[in-house]
Amino acid sequence: MKTLTTTKELADFCKTASDYPYVTVDTEFLRERTYYSKLCLVQLAYPSEDDDSAVLVDPLAEGMSLDPLYDLFRNENVVKVFHAARQDLEIFWVEAGVFPTPLFDTQVAAMVCNFGEQVGYETLVRKICKEGVDKTSRFTDWSRRPLTDAQKAYALADVTHLRKIYEHLAAQLKKTKRNHWVAEELQILTRPETYDIRPEDAWRRVKTRTNSAKFLAVVRELAQFREAHAQENNVPRSRVFKDDALIEMASTKPKSPSDLGSSRLLLREARKGVIADGILAAVKRGVNCPPEKMPKVDNSRDKLKVNPALADLLRVLLKSKTESAGVAAKLIASSADLDQIAAGEREVPAMTGWRFEVFGEDALKLCDGKIALAAKGQTVEVVSL
Structure with missing residues (x-):
């Protein structure tokens, strides 16, 4: 199991991979403590029996640049194969503003090849490769070094089996003439707006029990502050405050630090400092929002006359x-x-x-x-x- 730790090693591998029709790609990352995913490992493989055809890339190695990989992503002569690519693509878009093209997602392809809905990688390995997947390293902290041989083997298997899965599904799509079906689905995955989260739209993801415009105006301001603060400080939005605390504050409409201190659901760290100031300012903006600028909920579906x-x-x-x-x-x-x-x-x-x-x-x-x-x-x- 070869691990690439220098930019030159990565460049050499990508140059070789560019001579093949496709390369399989996967990533390991952490997101529990950050807003944006922290890329910890990249796995790559091209179709060959050569021992060097599948490698691990350590983006955390000192001096490592992923520019050669991004150049390979832009090479339209090489198909980049992922399984359930959305999170991987978000990482590369945020990190470098690049989408792999052309792209193939085996999960999407499997859904149009009679494997069911959102089929997992392990299922495809079992049904197509007739092998099992070792799950013992699933909950690894991929940011820690050194990685054990077992962890490396687990990570590498995510791209070695993927070669056979891709070839099987690609053949099925060609046989059934459904390549354009998959291509339509993948257009969504390669749109920047799929991954660019606008703080002003964050309120739409908050589940509430009321559609009152006045209430939603406060929800909108609180959600916008939370999203912007989380993005700027690269912390999970739940570390700022959770949805249940947001709903509580939209209901109680705190006006002072002492009001925040009486909250049942607000984290202790959010009752003072920058977050507390941001909460109070957001509530004030929401309360003072003029009627014509209040959020409007689309109730058209509720009014449908369904037969x-x-x-x-x-x-x-x-x-x-x-x-x-x-x-x-x-x-x-x-x-x-x-x-x-x-x-x-x-x-x-x-x-x-x-x-x-x-x-x-x-x-x-x-x-x-x-x-x-x-x-x-x-x-x-x-x-x-």
Whole structure:
């Protein structure tokens, strides 16, 4: 197991890898104590039986630059293969402003190759490679050095098995002519806005029991302060204050440090200093927010006039179409999407791209009374009317 600890070693490996059609990539990182993930290890492999074809890259080694890796990411002649790439891509985007291209995500590919929804790496190793994965090093602190041989072997297995998984799935996609399905899904993963979290939008992730505009105005200001403080200081947002404390403060609307001191849920460190000042200022902004600038909650879905019988028929159709196509149902349409279609809405993902091919077209026909569903043995068939 070779570990690269210098920029030159990495450059030499990437130069060799650039002669191959693809390279598999994985990362190990920590995020428990920081806002942004701390990259601790990169695993790389290209298709070869050579012992040097799979390596570990130590980004924590003194003087190590990942620029050669980023150059490889930009090389459009080499496919970069990941499994469940979102967190890995976020790291590289934040670190260097780069997305690997072209990109292949085996989790996405597996969902359109009849392996179910959000299939795990271990499952693919077991089903495709006919091997198991050693889980003993799963909870490693990857920032600590030196790494043990067991930890290195565990990390390296994440890219060595991935070669066979990629080749199997790529062959399936070619056979079924579904490459464009995967390509559509991966477009979302390579959009900067997927990873650029705007503090002013952070309130939308906070779950509340009320849609009162006045209440949400305070929630918005508190969430914006927390997100900005967490980003600037690179600490988890929960270390600033947690959601339950945010909701408490939006309800009690503290005006002074003594009010913060009586909070049941606020962390002790947040009752003084910069965080306390930020909380009080955020609450004041929220309370004084003019009506025209208060948050507006989209209640359009709540007002949809859903035909429940049609929604149920659409669920049956979706199950039938996805089973016959061998694709995960949730990848095509959520329950909320089906309700929207049953209410006459058409601006849903199922009505575009490859989803329309598999389900959307027949969904429209069902809504228009042009097709019916009939049970035949253990299956449901579409009948033209």
